[in-house]
Amino acid sequence: xxxxxxxxxxxxxxxxxxxxxxxxxxxxxxxxxxxxxxxxxxxxxxxxxxxxxxxxxxxxxxxxxxxxxxxxxxxxxxxxxxxxxxxxxxxxxxxxxxxxxxxxxxxxxxxxxxxxxxxxxxxxxxxxxxxxxxxxxxxxxxxxxxxxxxxxxxxxxxxxxxxxxxxxxxxxxxxxxxxxxxxxxxxxxxxxxxxxxxxxxxxxxxxxxxxxxxxxxxxxxxxxxxxxxxxxxxxxxxxxxxxxxxxxxxxxxxxxxxxxxxxxxxxxxxxxxxxxxxxxxxxxxxxxxxxxxxxxxxxxxxxxxxxxxxxxxxxxxxxxxxxxxxxxxxxxxxxxxxxxxxxxxxxxxxxxxxxxxxxxxxxxxxxxxxxxxxxxxxxxxxxxxxxxxxxxxxxxxxxxxxxxxxxxxxxxxxxxxxxxxxxxxxxxxxxxxxxxxxxxxxxxxxxxxxxxxxxxxxxxxxxxxxxxxxxxxxxxxxxxxxxxxxxxxxxxxxxxxxxxxxxxx
Amino acid sequence: xxxxxxxxxxxxxxxxxxxxxxxxxxxxxxxxxxxxxxxxxxxxxxxxxxxxxxxxxxxxxxxxxxxxxxxxxxxxxxxxxxxxxxxxxxxxxxxxxxxxxxxxxxxxxxxxxxxxxxxxxxxxxxxxxxxxxxxxxxxxxxxxxxxxxxxxxxxxxxxxxxxxxxxxxxxxxxxxxxxxxxxxxxxxxxxxxxxxxxxxxxxxxxxxxxxxxxxxxxxxxxxxxxxxxxxxxxxxxxxxxxxxxxxxxxxxxxxxxxxxxxxxxxxxxxxxxxxxxxxxxxxxxxxxxxxxxxxxxxxxxxxxxxxxxxxxxxxxxxxxxxxxxxxxxxxxxxxxxxxxxxxxxxxxxxxxxxxxxxxx
Numbered sequence: 001x002x003x004x005x006x007x008x009x010x011x012x013x014x015x016x017x018x019x020x021x022x023x024x025x026x027x028x029x030x031x032x033x034x035x036x037x038x039x040x041x042x043x044x045x046x047x048x049x050x051x052x053x054x055x056x057x058x059x060x061x062x063x064x065x066x067x068x069x070x071x072x073x074x075x076x077x078x079x080x081x082x083x084x085x086x087x088x089x090x091x092x093x094x095x096x097x098x099x100x101x102x103x104x105x106x107x108x109x110x111x112x113x114x115x116x117x118x119x120x121x122x123x124x125x126x127x128x129x130x131x132x133x134x135x136x137x138x139x140x141x142x143x144x145x146x147x148x149x150x151x152x153x154x155x156x157x158x159x160x161x162x163x164x165x166x167x168x169x170x171x172x173x174x175x176x177x178x179x180x181x182x183x184x185x186x187x188x189x190x191x192x193x194x195x196x197x198x199x200x201x202x203x204x205x206x207x208x209x210x211x212x213x214x215x216x217x218x219x220x221x222x223x224x225x226x227x228x229x230x231x232x233x234x235x236x237x238x239x240x241x242x243x244x245x246x247x248x249x250x251x252x253x254x255x256x257x258x259x260x261x262x263x264x265x266x267x268x269x270x271x272x273x274x275x276x277x278x279x280x281x282x283x284x285x286x287x288x289x290x291x292x293x294x295x296x297x298x299x300x301x302x303x304x305x306x307x308x309x310x311x312x313x314x315x316x317x318x319x320x321x322x323x324x325x326x327x328x329x330x331x332x333x334x335x336x337x338x339x340x341x342x343x344x345x346x347x348x349x350x351x352x353x354x355x356x357x358x359x360x361x362x363x364x365x366x367x368x369x370x371x372x373x374x375x376x377x378x379x380x381x382x383x384x385x386x387x388x389x390x391x392x393x394x395x396x397x398x399x400x401x402x403x404x405x406x407x408x409x410x411x412x413x414x415x416x417x418x419x420x421x422x423x424x425x426x427x428x429x430x431x432x433x434x435x436x437x438x439x440x441x442x443x444x445x446x447x448x449x450x451x452x453x454x455x456x457x458x459x460x461x462x463x464x465x466x467x468x469x470x471x472x473x474x475x476x477x478x479x480x481x482x483x484x485x486x487x488x489x490x491x492x493x494x495x496x497x498x499x500x501x502x503x504x505x
Numbered sequence: 506x507x508x509x510x511x512x513x514x515x516x517x518x519x520x521x522x523x524x525x526x527x528x529x530x531x532x533x534x535x536x537x538x539x540x541x542x543x544x545x546x547x548x549x550x551x552x553x554x555x556x557x558x559x560x561x562x563x564x565x566x567x568x569x570x571x572x573x574x575x576x577x578x579x580x581x582x583x584x585x586x587x588x589x590x591x592x593x594x595x596x597x598x599x600x601x602x603x604x605x606x607x608x609x610x611x612x613x614x615x616x617x618x619x620x621x622x623x624x625x626x627x628x629x630x631x632x633x634x635x636x637x638x639x640x641x642x643x644x645x646x647x648x649x650x651x652x653x654x655x656x657x658x659x660x661x662x663x664x665x666x667x668x669x670x671x672x673x674x675x676x677x678x679x680x681x682x683x684x685x686x687x688x689x690x691x692x693x694x695x696x697x698x699x700x701x702x703x704x705x706x707x708x709x710x711x712x713x714x715x716x717x718x719x720x721x722x723x724x725x726x727x728x729x730x731x732x733x734x735x736x737x738x739x740x741x742x743x744x745x746x747x748x749x750x751x752x753x754x755x756x757x758x759x760x761x762x763x764x765x766x767x768x769x770x771x772x773x774x775x776x777x778x779x780x781x782x783x784x785x786x787x788x789x790x791x792x793x794x795x796x797x798x799x800x801x802x803x804x805x806x807x808x809x810x811x812x813x814x815x816x817x818x819x820x821x822x823x824x825x826x827x828x829x830x831x832x833x834x835x836x837x838x839x840x841x842x843x844x845x846x847x848x849x850x851x852x853x854x855x856x857x858x859x860x861x862x863x864x865x
Contacts, residue, residue, distance in 0.1 A: 303734060322738075323733065323734065323736040324737075336734060341730055341731070342731055342734050343731065343734070344731060345724055345728040345731045345732075346728070347728075348723075348724070348727065352720070356731065357734070357735045359720050359721060359724075360717050365716075365720075368716050368717050369715055370715055370716060370717060370719075370720060372715075
């Protein structure tokens with residue numbers, strides 16, 4: 001019997017269709033995987049189930065009854081619980097307090113009774129958690145268990161798990177998967193959002209694959225293979241390699257040796273990544289968001305200290321160098337992922353942003369004094385040559401479109417004449433024209449003999465500019481393919497395997 | 506239309522002050538006096554009377570320096586509520602050098618006194634600066650609490666080791682006449698410290714606007730993450746801005762001792778450090794405009810006394826008026842954030858999935 005039934009769900013944001021006639025059927029007591037690339041619509045669908053959004057069309061049924069949720073509270077009442085990727089816990093409260101936070105039940109707290117019931121529940125699901133431990137002192141894996149306890153304590157029967165394994169370390173993942181099986185044995189139904197195929201094939205019963213807001217596949221795990229599923233996920237034949245000037249790669253510019261690093265939460269995000277880029281070569285890095293790409297770029301730019309390994313630029317180790325030295329001496333240009341929070345100061349004018357990274361050097365300043373006239377002239381020149389559309393260089397950059405903001409960042413990072421250009425997610429949220437202009441800039445740099453590291457979650461983009469394509473998954477560089485050998489199937493497999501094959505196919 | 510709106514917006518601090526006066530006239534009416542006469546007495550006394558103006562300038566000096574002590578760290582995004590304590594410690598250090606350093610020529614001695622004041626205030630501010638930059642402890646709380654420590658440290662010294670023998674009240678011996686700041690206006694007590702404060706104002710304006718240091722301070726204040734990406738050291742900027750701010754407040758304390766009181770008194774500052782916060786916000790963190798707002802606020806204090814003498818209105822009305830000014834100035838600041846950034850709306854329209862991402 002189908003426990004959760006979605007029929008023809010449509011959700012639009014303005015002219016953008018996030019979900020297009022999505023139908024989904026989940027059996028009671030099963031673990032159902034929902035797979036897809038970034039922007040495939042997984043999270044939007046879950047947000048509809050959990051009452052954050054309303055569907056424009058379509059029907060939802062839970063246990064045979066229509067499900068109408070206008071808020072997460074109503075979803076909980078209906079028996080739907082969600083485990084968010086980023087935990088919704090109050091760090092300085094205890095486990096017990098977090099679990100009962102927001103429960104209805106009048107003014108009396110009845111802590112003793114809640115503690116008894118919570119301990120009973122822990123016993124049933126085989127969690128060993130001290131109800132009085134403060135969240136801030138618990139490891140990440142245990143915090144996730146608290147999130148799950150919160151849902152179970154409210155008697156939910158359907159658990160939505162949004163990329164639950166992305167926050168866990170390798171040891172914790174096994175324990176987590178075992179726990180899913182225990183919950184299944186208790187008769188709970190789980191909807192498991194992920195992009196890691198091996199986890200899907202370990203615990204799930206059925207898998208639904210989404211792509212660009214549509215369901216493109218719905219199969220029993222027993223009837224399929226990881227290769228088939230990953231092809232469904234990427235789902236397109238690759239565009240033929242663009243015509244490019246064949247220039248033989250030159251000297252080695254960037255060399256990473258077994259580079260490892262932690263992310264902001266202290267979990268290992270990079271595992272012994274080794275790669276090299278030569279002059280006149282673009283190395284693309286593909287992979288689903290959050291698999292160590294940001295940490296990789298930050299390590300190279302000097303914004304994050306690696307935990308082990310070495311970074312060499314033109315045969316010189318840069319580990320001891322700070323951000324400014326890496327820019328001026330090692331000639332690393334860096335276009336960061338988030339132009340609003342890192343790449344630009346939105347309240348600064350165009351010319352101030354143009355000189356942001358070189359304010360201490362000529363021509364922008366001499367002996368500590370700003371040279372405004374030179375900065376103005378430089379900015380005007382860049383805006384003209386990189387086609388930054390603006391009213392005035394005195395204008396705050398906040399008021400430019402994303403594409404024009406990004407063009408100015410590119411101008412700044414390219415005009416400092418780098419040997420190595422690191423570009424992270426440059427085309428996120430941009431229109432086709434801007435994307436084309438930025439990729440042209442990258443190709444010009446390649447032609448000039450620069451080494452480029454081009455990181456993006458958009459496969460098309462990576463394929464359009466790269467000479468070689470590296471793929472990252474769960475912090476491993478799972479493989480590096482020559483452009484000519486790259487096909488959707490191979491890349492998708494590398495994108496979803498958490499074991500480094502180290503293959504240079 | 507647009508330029509008109511911008512002009513109106515640019516003058517919002519003026520509107521805030523006018524609004525405060527308007528509400529204040531209601532208060533004066535309630536006490537049974539004529540608000541117009543009261544305000545006339547206030548302004549005449551504060552700005553058009555020879556001795557009144559001299560007194561306004563004397564009060565302006567510490568308010569202005571305290572204002573600068575708030576503005577400098579604020580440019581780096583730090584809120585220094587501790588100018589009051591820094592004033593006290595600066596005054597203590599300056600008085601100690603004036604009283605206990607063996608006699609040397611007056612000019613180097615006087616300069617040493619001023620430098621000691623700056624060092625005192627600067628070191629006092631280094632504590633919250635270090636705690637914030639290296640330990641992430643909120644600077645508002647630390648600076649605020651250190652005010653009480655600073656005030657009481659001075660009280661301890663002037664009622665103990667530094668107390669004038671036989672004095673009826675906790676104060677130190679008088680500092681030698683040679684170390685007292687020269688007076689500017691004949692028999693009125695306007696001292697050379699006013700010129701120091703105004704000069705510092707100008708220097709600070711130029712530094713913030715025309716040097717790489719000013720540029721990077723602003724960058725750190727507006728967006729620390731981008732400043733780090735730009736290769737600037739956040740920690741160094743945070744600590745430096747606190748220390749420089751604290752030393753300017755310390756200078757205010759030194760000038761109070763050397764130019765006004767000629768002794769170190771217990772509880773000598775009537776809250777100049779807190780006035781500095783109002784000065785800073787009224788000026789929109791612009792050092793040049795800070796001199797205007799400090800002059801105006803000092804005038805209110807001076808004028809209040811004239812008003813009381815002439816029409817018998819209690820000075821507490823002026824305290825209420827100052828409170829109203831703070832409220833309206835703060836309300837005026839809130840306006841900035843109501844204007845919806847167009848770029849954000851456009852981005853939201855162009856890329857609705859960005860919104861779904863935020864909700865996860």
